[in-house]
Amino acid sequence: MRVTDGMLVTNFLNDYNNNLERLQKNQNMLSTGKRISRPSDDPVAVAASLRIRTDMARNDAYTKNADDAKSWLDITDSALSQLNDLLQRTRELAVEGSNGTLTQEDMQKIVNEIEQLKAQMIQVGNTQYNGRYIFAGFKTTTQPFSETNNSYSGDNGIIEFEMGPGGNKIAVNVTGDKVFNVDSTGTSQLLVMMDNLKSALDSGDHQALSNLIADVDKQMENVLAVRAEVGAKSNRIDLIQNRLQNDNYNFTALLSKNEDADLAQVITNLQMDENVYRASLAAGARIIQPSLIDFLR
Template identity: 80%
Template structure:
């Protein structure tokens, strides 16, 4: 095969361009810190990165749900704590009102405080989170309680947040029918407050004393519900810790899959620069001779 000068030059230019491409790739990795800057760099690694990023995105969504659920449950716990405190104060007043030595005026004063305690309970029962009534079940846009009646306007619908893979869901709401002991649409807790107030206003010490057992029952119910909400809140804390750990692992995997070994990149760049310079020197010897050079 006859080798011409043009063939030598073309082969040189191909090798020269390959050297430039290797240097360009080294410089891209050095500038970005990534060994993959386009899919063709490593198709398998790109596919792995896409899967990892999908898992990270899903993990972030679960984390946001956990944060939202935790805020809802924290507000629920605080509200249940307030209701418990109001019931405890109601019990103290009932014990005080059952004392036969109190005057009618004293009992009426206690009745007035009981009335205020009931109004405060209703206000707590209408607590909202991000514009949603937390004790209204599915009817989060409906005020569950009002001061003109002891009825419950919500339902017993459960609200669940997905907090993990595989359809891992958790109920985060407590319905008002359980907290306020609703039967046939009417709150027995609020009825009990009215009965206590009426007994105090009428000066019936025995009737006042009889309500103490009812107060204890309602107080026990609220404490039980609060304990369950607290257990769920603790579970959410554990779930968030696991999600954060998973996110750290995903980040580590993504880094191993995409990040360049900077020491190796710098070494390769130096080697490719030397090859490039050598190719330029060799090319100068190939291209330089011409017919005039031989005629000299």
């Protein structure tokens, strides 16, 4: 086979371009830290990365829901703690007013404090989180309790947050009808009890006050039971947050293993490709020799 100068030059240019492409690829991996810059580099790895990123995005959404639910439950627990303190103070005043040794002026002072305690209970019942009433059920934009009456304006809707695949949901809210002991007529028995205490104090009915102490104890037991339920949910969400954090770490590690380049190997390959590139330039300088025209100038 006859070998011409044109064939030598063409083969040299092809080899030269191949060496240059390998050099560029390694330089790109070194600068980005990634071994994949386009799907054609490794289609299987690209498909795996897409699946991992989808899982990470879903995990991030679950994490945001868990954080939101944790904050909601923390606000709820704080409100229930305040309500329990108010009931405890109410009980102390009821015991004080039932001993029969207080003057009418002293009884009036207790009446005034009972009124303030009831007003504060209503304020606790209207606690908001992120602009939503936490005790209103689904009616999160409706104020559930009012100082003008003892009725409940919310509903018994349960708000659930999804925190995992397969419909893993947790109810984050506690409805006001459960906390404030709302009866079938929509009236809060807790607030009615506060009115009854005020009436008994106004009339000086010590026996009625003694009987109402048991009602106060029942309301406190109810609030404590609800608070225990909230605490159990909060503990579960803590476990879910830890799991989601571990999942995110594992996804990140898996994505890094799938996409990141071995920098030590890349540097070694880059040095080798640089040497090959320089050798190809030297070889090309010898292949493309001066022609007859160069001597005729």
